[in-house]
Amino acid sequence: MKYILAALIAWFLAVADVSALPYMKILDVTPDLLLVFAASYAVLRPQDEAMIMVPVAGLMHDLTNGDPLGASMIGFAPLVILAAVIRMQAVETKFIPALVVVAIGTVFWGAIRMCVLTITGQEVQWLDATVRVVLPLAIVNTLFVPLTYVPLTWFSAAHRQGIMGRRRITSPL
Amino acid sequence: MRLVWWLATVFGLSVISIFLSQHDATDPVQNLTLTVSAPLQSSLRDLAAPISEAYFGITDRGDIKRENDRLREELETLQNQLAAQQDAQQRVRELEDALGLRQSRPEDTLLAADVIAEEPSGLKRAIAINRGLNDGIDEGMIVLSRAGSVVGTVSRVYDDFAWIRLITDPESAINAQVNIAALSSAPPGTGVLTPEAPSAQASPTPAPTAAPAEPQTVRAVAAGDQRSGIVLDLIPSDAPIATGNLVVTSGLGGNFPRGLLLGTIDTVDERPQAPFKSATIEPSATLSGLETVLVLISFKPARLTGP
Numbered sequence: 001m002k003y004i005l006a007a008l009i010a011w012f013l014a015v016a017d018v019s020a021l022p023y024m025k026i027l028d029v030t031p032d033l034l035l036v037f038a039a040s041y042a043v044l045r046p047q048d049e050a051m052i053m054v055p056v057a058g059l060m061h062d063l064t065n066g067d068p069l070g071a072s073m074i075g076f077a078p079l080v081i082l083a084a085v086i087r088m089q090a091v092e093t094k095f096i097p098a099l100v101v102v103a104i105g106t107v108f109w110g111a112i113r114m115c116v117l118t119i120t121g122q123e124v125q126w127l128d129a130t131v132r133v134v135l136p137l138a139i140v141n142t143l144f145v146p147l148t149y150v151p152l153t154w155f156s157a158a159h160r161q162g163i164m165g166r167r168r169i170t171s172p173l
Numbered sequence: 174m175r176l177v178w179w180l181a182t183v184f185g186l187s188v189i190s191i192f193l194s195q196h197d198a199t200d201p202v203q204n205l206t207l208t209v210s211a212p213l214q215s216s217l218r219d220l221a222a223p224i225s226e227a228y229f230g231i232t233d234r235g236d237i238k239r240e241n242d243r244l245r246e247e248l249e250t251l252q253n254q255l256a257a258q259q260d261a262q263q264r265v266r267e268l269e270d271a272l273g274l275r276q277s278r279p280e281d282t283l284l285a286a287d288v289i290a291e292e293p294s295g296l297k298r299a300i301a302i303n304r305g306l307n308d309g310i311d312e313g314m315i316v317l318s319r320a321g322s323v324v325g326t327v328s329r330v331y332d333d334f335a336w337i338r339l340i341t342d343p344e345s346a347i348n349a350q351v352n353i354a355a356l357s358s359a360p361p362g363t364g365v366l367t368p369e370a371p372s373a374q375a376s377p378t379p380a381p382t383a384a385p386a387e388p389q390t391v392r393a394v395a396a397g398d399q400r401s402g403i404v405l406d407l408i409p410s411d412a413p414i415a416t417g418n419l420v421v422t423s424g425l426g427g428n429f430p431r432g433l434l435l436g437t438i439d440t441v442d443e444r445p446q447a448p449f450k451s452a453t454i455e456p457s458a459t460l461s462g463l464e465t466v467l468v469l470i471s472f473k474p475a476r477l478t479g480p
Contacts, residue, residue, distance in 0.1 A: 012213075018290035018301070019214040020221035023462060030293040051179050055186075062190075063206040065292055066299055066329060066336040069199045070190030077183045084176060113296060120195055123343040124296070128399035133295040 006041065006053050007060075013037050014060040026143070027136040034061050035109060036141050037148040038076050039102040042083035043094050044152050050080050071116040078108035098149050103138045110134030204305070204331035207289070211303060211334075214289045222462065282471035283317070284308060288463045289334070298342040298397065300325075300463060305333040313474040315429060317467045318458035322434045323347070323422065324466055326474075339460050340435065345397035348425035349405060349435055351418045353389040389413070392423050395435055395454060403436065403454040410450050414438055420454050427475030 013034040021030050038057040042050040058073035065072075082105055086097040110133065114124045193199050286302035304310050314327045316337045325345065328338035338345055391412040398404040408414060418438045424431030439455040 011210075015210045015213050016217055017293050020217040022291040022293050023218075023221040023225035025461075029295050032293060055183050063203055064210060064290065065294070066203075066290075066301060067297075068191045069194040069203065070187035073190065074184055074187035077180060077187075081176065081180070110294075110296070113294070116191060117296065120191065122297070125343050125399040129296055129343075132399055137294070 002049070003052065003056075006049075007056055010034060010037065010053070010057040010060045014057075014064040017061070018064050026140045029133060029137045029140055031140045031144045032106070032137065033144060033148065035076065035079075035106060036102055036144050037152075039079045039083075039105045040098050040145065040148045040152050042079045043086065043098045043101050044149070044156050047080070047084060047087070050083060054080050067113070068116060068120050071113055072109070074116070075109040075112040076105075078112075079105040082108075094153075095145075095149060098145050099142050102145050103142045106138040106141045107134055110137065200331050204333060207301065207331065207334040211289050215287070218289070218464075222464070225462070280471070281469055283467040284310070284470050286335075286466055286468055288466060291461075291463075292336075297344070298325075298339040298460070299328065300337050300339065300466075302335050302337060302466060302468070303333070304468060305331045305335050307332050309470050310335050310468055313428065315433070315469040315472060315474070317433070317469060318463070319465055319467065320458070321467075322436070322457035323429070324458050324460065324463065326428075327468070337466070340395070340397060340456060341402045341460060342397040343399055345395075345403075347395045347429060347435065348423045349393055349395040349420050350423040351391045351393065351405070351408070351412070351414050351420050351438065353391060353413060353415075353418055390423075392425070395420060398453075401453040403456060405438070405452040405454055406449070408450050408452060410443070410448055412450070414441060414452060416440065429474070430469075430472050 017030070017032055017034050021033065024030065034057055038054050041053050041057070045053070054076050055073050058076035059069070061067070061072035061076070062069045079101060082101045083097075086101060089097075110130070114126060114129060114134075117124050190199065284304060286304040286308075288300050289303050290301035292299040302316075310327055310330055312327050312330050316324045316326060318324050323340055325337045325339040325342070327335050328344075329336040340347065391408060391414055393405045393408045395403050395405050405420060416438050420435045420438060422429040422431060422433040422435065434457050436454040436456040436458075439453045441450065441452045443450045
């Protein structure tokens with residue numbers, strides 16, 4: 001059930017990314033809520049779940065935005081690795097790690113996507129694309145982390161409560 | 174170790190998917206996804222557009238008023254130019270008839286399409302429309318704005334949908350020509366209407382000593398650019414182009430008909446000793462927030478018709 005719910009949210013965010021969000025430009029780029037969601041998911045949910053949901057989110061991304069199918073599936077993969085690296089560190093809150101995963105994950109995703117576009121024979125202006133798109137997008141995506149992090153934290157807490165009995169839901173931050 | 178296996182699996186699946194996608198094997202899946210998503214996409218766009226307009230209306234009110242004033246002035250100038258153009262067009266038609274020439278664009282057949290999605294990342298500049306192979310659309314066809322300026326070309330087509338590569342996409346390259354027409358660049362006092370010389374419009378008797386400037390065209394390549402939008406490259410260094418000159422398609426190569434408006438020269442970049450100079454183009458069509466576009470289905474690009 002949780003996978004279906006997460007896949008539906010991913011699909012909705014993928015659709016929103018290409019339809020409503022292009023109207024909202026910050027630093028001349030459009031935030032990628034699906035990438036932010038996938039990164040938050042990788043940080044907050046167990047690794048087993050992330051290993052399924054993150055590629056699914058990448059697939060949704062490709063299906064809606066006209067990229068070669070698989071480009072974002074591989075582009076999102078570093079999110080799981082980054083979340084795993086962060087899990088090794090002892091941290092009190094997962095919010096800061098989520099910000100870091102989103103920022104670095106966006107840069108990785110941009111680099112991988114540019115590689116895929118280049119390999120598939122499309123023109124990519126690497127320097128301009130990095131400076132004008134990928135780096136601003138990393139900043140903008142980081143600003144949008146609370147939008148997916150907070151609901152996911154509540155969902156995770158509620159889920160734990162359902163499995164382990166009644167517990168007080170603490171602040172997401 | 175588990176992560177390594179997982180990564181290898183995802184990598185393998187991605188490579189296979191990309192390969193299949195490059196050979197159009199995944200088109201039915203992508204068409205199905207767009208079919209399912211299209212109603213939600215349209216609803217979200219309808220919801221977001223007024224919110225965006227309201228937000229920018231509040232924040233950019235001063236700019237809007239200034240732009241409105243500027244546009245009114247520009248409209249007046251263009252109406253004057255249009256009157257002169259219509260006269261010239263009539264004369265061209267008469268000459269074509271007299272010489273028995275075939276008209277380059279007899280009657281354009283246009284197919285209206287709604288924009289349902291926009292590539293959000295900025296690495297590519299593309300939009301999706303709700304028309305596809307079933308509507309007679311094919312890759313390479315030209316897409317225009319409602320006013321008739323070039324928006325882009327069809328880059329990928331599914332059964333019911335198509336992706337359009339915008340003219341600002343780095344992949345886009347169009348053979349263009351700059352019309353250094355007497356109408357737009359003649360200096361004041363030559364008896365020609367110019368935006369900079371309203372006195373010439375008002376005066377019924379222009380200076381009798383000055384001869385009208387000869388219209389001139391300069392050929393170049395208009396390429397999409399990540400930084401500047403569109404860059405006009407390979408302009409001969411001695412070409413007298415200036416800000417405000419109109420840029421249209423040249424028809425060379427056969428992928429575009431001649432005379433479709435791309436935009437106007439925004440800035441000119443000249444370098445001493447260089448054999449060519451470049452310029453940036455301000456596109457005539459508003460490329461962000463497009464809602465409806467027109468696909469020119471009567472013109473078959475050379476790449477579709479073959480040798």
